[in-house]
Amino acid sequence: MKSLIVCVSTSHGNTRRVAERMAEVLGAEVVEPESVDPEALRQYDLVGFGSGIYYMAVDDRLRKLIRRLPDVADIRAFTFFTSGARGIPLLNYHKPVRKRLEAKGFEVIGSFSCRGFDTVGPFGFIGGINRGRPNDHDLDRAAAFAAHMRKRVGGSAAAS
Numbered sequence: 001m002k003s004l005i006v007c008v009s010t011s012h013g014n015t016r017r018v019a020e021r022m023a024e025v026l027g028a029e030v031v032e033p034e035s036v037d038p039e040a041l042r043q044y045d046l047v048g049f050g051s052g053i054y055y056m057a058v059d060d061r062l063r064k065l066i067r068r069l070p071d072v073a074d075i076r077a078f079t080f081f082t083s084g085a086r087g088i089p090l091l092n093y094h095k096p097v098r099k100r101l102e103a104k105g106f107e108v109i110g111s112f113s114c115r116g117f118d119t120v121g122p123f124g125f126i127g128g129i130n131r132g133r134p135n136d137h138d139l140d141r142a143a144a145f146a147a148h149m150r151k152r153v154g155g156s157a158a159a160s
């Protein structure tokens with residue numbers, strides 16, 4: 001099973017840490033959107049798309065990549081996010097990305113999210129919120145999620 005993880009993590013590397021942990025489980029490479037050759041994506045069985053949440057949205061670099069992708073078939077995908085605030089149904093970051101991916105032909109089979117250390121705006125004055133997040137528990141959850149994704153695609157137990 002061949003997997004790739006695309007990740008935008010501009011603030012504290014929170015989302016990147018989640019991506020790296022998932023990548024260990026999947027035996028995947030973690031890349032930035034600009035490094036993705038859209039046509040070459042067809043060779044993967046599973047692609048993860050992740051971003052920190054910035055001003056209530058995923059990073060535009062991720063959206064731009066998805067726009068550039070060709071129509072695909074038989075590729076599973078998942079999304080993942082880290083954010084300062086707890087996720088609430090009203091602000092569903094997964095749904096719009098899922099819809100864009102599905103419009104390209106991906107089968108989106110899951111989404112993961114957790115809190116991330118956040119020093120934006122006024123939080124910076126108080127030393128930030130969610131210090132230490134993602135923590136070991138978050139990263140273990142990310143690993144378990146990745147293992148579940150791997151199982152859904154039918155991949156054999158890859159690295160760790």
Ligand SMILES: Cc1cc2nc3c(=O)[nH]c(=O)nc-3n(C[C@H](O)[C@H](O)[C@H](O)COP(=O)(O)O)c2cc1C
Binds near residue numbers: 008016053055085
């Ligand atoms: C410019 C900026 C805007 C942000 N806006 C939001 C937001 O609207 N909602 C939220 O929950 N967190 C927000 N955050 C917090 C980030 O989502 C959180 O710190 C995330 O873990 C950052 O991931 P990263 O370290 O991978 O970039 C914002 C952070 C930055 C730097």
